[in-house]
Amino acid sequence: MLYNEAGQFSISYAGERRLFRLRQDRCALALLLAFAFVVVPFVGNDYWFSAILIPFLVLSLAGLGLNLLTGYAGQLSLGSAAFMAVGAFAAYNFGLRLPGLPLLASLFLGGVTAALVAVVFGLPSLRIKGFYLIVSTLAAQFFVSWALTKFGWFSNDNASGVISAPPLTIFGADFSSPVGRYLLTLGVVAALFWLGKNLVRSELGRNWMAVRDMDTAAAVIGIPLLKTKLLAFALSGFFLGIAGSLWAFTYLGTVEPHGFDLNRSFQVLFIIILGGLGSILGNFLGAAFMVLFPLLLSNLAGALPVGLIDPGQLENLQKFIFGALIIAFLIKEPEGLARLWQRCRERARLWPLRY
Amino acid sequence: MEFFFEVLIGGLLAGVMYSLVAIGFVLIYKASGVFNFAQGAMVLFAALTFVSLHERGMPFWLAFAVTLAAMVAIALLVERLVLRPLVNRSPITLFMATLGLSYMIEGAAQALWGAQVHGLELGISDEPLALGGVLLSQFDLFAAGTAAVLVTALSLLFSKTRIGLSLRAVADDPLAALAVGIRLQRIWAVVWAVAGFVGLVAGLLWGARLGVQFSLSLVVLKALPVLIIGGFSSIGGAIVGGLIIGASEKLAEIYLGPVIGGGLENWFPYVLALLFLLVRPAGLFGERAIERV
Numbered sequence: 271m272l273y274n275e276a277g278q279f280s281i282s283y284a285g286e287r288r289l290f291r292l293r294q295d296r297c298a299l300a301l302l303l304a305f306a307f308v309v310v311p312f313v314g315n316d317y318w319f320s321a322i323l324i325p326f327l328v329l330s331l332a333g334l335g336l337n338l339l340t341g342y343a344g345q346l347s348l349g350s351a352a353f354m355a356v357g358a359f360a361a362y363n364f365g366l367r368l369p370g371l372p373l374l375a376s377l378f379l380g381g382v383t384a385a386l387v388a389v390v391f392g393l394p395s396l397r398i399k400g401f402y403l404i405v406s407t408l409a410a411q412f413f414v415s416w417a418l419t420k421f422g423w424f425s426n427d428n429a430s431g432v433i434s435a436p437p438l439t440i441f442g443a444d445f446s447s448p449v450g451r452y453l454l455t456l457g458v459v460a461a462l463f464w465l466g467k468n469l470v471r472s473e474l475g476r477n478w479m480a481v482r483d484m485d486t487a488a489a490v491i492g493i494p495l496l497k498t499k500l501l502a503f504a505l506s507g508f509f510l511g512i513a514g515s516l517w518a519f520t521y522l523g524t525v526e527p528h529g530f531d532l533n534r535s536f537q538v539l540f541i542i543i544l545g546g547l548g549s550i551l552g553n554f555l556g557a558a559f560m561v562l563f564p565l566l567l568s569n570l571a572g573a574l575p576v577g578l579i580d581p582g583q584l585e586n587l588q589k590f591i592f593g594a595l596i597i598a599f600l601i602k603e604p605e606g607l608a609r610l611w612q613r614c615r616e617r618a619r620l621w622p623l624r625y
Numbered sequence: 626m627e628f629f630f631e632v633l634i635g636g637l638l639a640g641v642m643y644s645l646v647a648i649g650f651v652l653i654y655k656a657s658g659v660f661n662f663a664q665g666a667m668v669l670f671a672a673l674t675f676v677s678l679h680e681r682g683m684p685f686w687l688a689f690a691v692t693l694a695a696m697v698a699i700a701l702l703v704e705r706l707v708l709r710p711l712v713n714r715s716p717i718t719l720f721m722a723t724l725g726l727s728y729m730i731e732g733a734a735q736a737l738w739g740a741q742v743h744g745l746e747l748g749i750s751d752e753p754l755a756l757g758g759v760l761l762s763q764f765d766l767f768a769a770g771t772a773a774v775l776v777t778a779l780s781l782l783f784s785k786t787r788i789g790l791s792l793r794a795v796a797d798d799p800l801a802a803l804a805v806g807i808r809l810q811r812i813w814a815v816v817w818a819v820a821g822f823v824g825l826v827a828g829l830l831w832g833a834r835l836g837v838q839f840s841l842s843l844v845v846l847k848a849l850p851v852l853i854i855g856g857f858s859s860i861g862g863a864i865v866g867g868l869i870i871g872a873s874e875k876l877a878e879i880y881l882g883p884v885i886g887g888g889l890e891n892w893f894p895y896v897l898a899l900l901f902l903l904v905r906p907a908g909l910f911g912e913r914a915i916e917r918v
Binding site: 344346394397398399400401402404405406408409412413416419420421486532536539543583586587588589590591592593594595596597600601604 | 660706707710711714716717718720721722724725726727728729730731732733735736740846849850853857886888889891892895896898899902903906908916
């Protein structure tokens with residue numbers, strides 16, 4: 271009876287519609303947040319912050335961005351990295367061209383810019399469906415990276431097209447140490463996840479799911495397709511754009527347009543396939559997998575006797591295993607890692623009974 | 626004006642090379658509705674296997690036969706391990722599975738044969754041929770000829786043989802085809818094997834031009850706008866689309882490039898395909914889907 275929901279009655283509409291209806295969920299979330307905000311900064315070391323936790327948080331945010339579009343609204347996209355790049359370069363330019371603009375405001379404006387660009391490339395989605403839409407997102411991918419490399423203005427005429435992070439200060443507090451960057455990322459990601467979780471259970475979120483399941487039927491019951499699809503592109507672009515600027519500012523500290531190439535788009539897509547399409551929690555699980563799996567594999571290869579796995583082969587091996595895992599997941603667990611958690615929860619509800 | 630024609634014809638011939646990759650794509654889409662992202666990886670795998678065997682002293686035709694056997698083996702494995710368990714899933718799931726498949730094939734190809742660049746010599750002279758004042762590459766003409774032969778052979782296969790007939794039946798309605806006793810699994814295996822063969826031919830031609838290396842698997846990205854313009858289910862469309870893309874991207878690079886900055890070959894085909902789609906959402910020869918609720 272670890273997960274007993276008996277006796278937890280909602281006696282008001284507000285109680286019924288709160289984000290986490292069960293007391294266990296609320297407690298677990300509060301504990302987790304307290305742990306992430308208070309305990310981790312004291313126990314973690316710099317390697318953990320810079321090489322594992324920050325990319326994990328940023329990638330889960332990027333996953334959330336794509337999940338809104340692909341997992342909830344059903345529009346397949348191979349251009350997520352382009353919107354990340356737009357976000358990063360726009361945030362950089364807002365910070366640069368408008369001196370005195372607070373960091374969070376330039377992040378926000380970067381996200382808004384990415385949202386606008388995403389809407390432009392999402393416009394064809396009304397007329398084009400399914401696979402044909404891939405070409406629109408690919409056009410975004412290649413056009414954005416071309417434009418950012420071609421026009422020096424975007425990178426402030428840096429010879430190699432590289433932008434570097436602005437000073438990470440918010441209200442006078444400096445966030446440029448590894449712990450500070452971790453806390454900044456965590457704060458932004460937590461806020462956006464709260465927004466995302468609320469979005470998908472709003473009317474808009476339900477419209478997205480209707481469009482995903484069958485857009486003709488959705489149009490028939492009066493859901494405005496144009497608005498719903500474009501909002502999916504806009505919000506996905508917004509989340510991806512902020513993820514992109516966090517990637518540039520708090521994770522790498524510097525970025526070039528090629529840091530956001532097609533492979534990054536695939537990486538984000540794999541996060542949501544492995545984590546679970548149409549699941550908020552899945553983004554965290556998929557991103558954790560994405561960050562930890564290469565580390566695990568290289569450690570495993572290091573632990574084996576020397577010469578058994580050639581270090582040069584490691585990357586090929588990793589690619590192969592990744593591909594195999596994607597296929598295995600699609601066959602065995604199409605709802606991704608998030609489904610495993612759901613199963614655990616269902617087991618815990620009945621524990622110690624089996625049925 | 627002569628310069629214009631030279632660019633145009635050069636572009637048209639380059640477009641034929643895109644069509645070769647796109648044809649493998651169309652075959653699989655036509656027979657199973659699977660949007661096969663792994664076609665580029667198959668091209669890479671075929672070219673890499675062939676060239677590595679050839680370099681180890683195997684004669685040309687033997688190496689060709691062995692590579693073809695390997696492609697058929699891959700086709701059988703894909704049918705058995707990927708397509709069969711995923712039958713009846715949504716097209717997007719199948720697409721993502723082929724994305725995983727392309728990672729697997731790329732990883733396997735490079736793990737087996739290494740990542741270095743191999744040269745490939747097919748014994749076709751690359752001396753330009755002067756035709757009425759316009760210079761043409763012999764190699765491109767050869768590639769165009771190969772594509773023509775391939776398309777003719779495939780159309781004959783589709784229209785004249787029993788397997789072609791069942792293939793069209795499966796494409797039209799898999800469930801109905803199953804009901805009249807067509808073996809879906811066998812059709813899939815055959816189609817993937819033929820696509821592997823087309824991939825091998827494309828891999829040899831592309832490899833002879835660019836060298837056999839990882840970037841071969843990226844030709845799939847160039848084949849996408851070709852497919853979009855031609856329609857996913859028409860082999861003729863793949864050829865026409867290839868010609869349009871090849872010609873327009875070269876012309877754009879030459880005439881538009883100086884105006885808005887070079888390097889627009891990378892994205893121009895996509896934007897062109899996009900504009901095209903806005904006018905004709907199913908491509909030139911694609912079938913228009915009728916939706917009912």
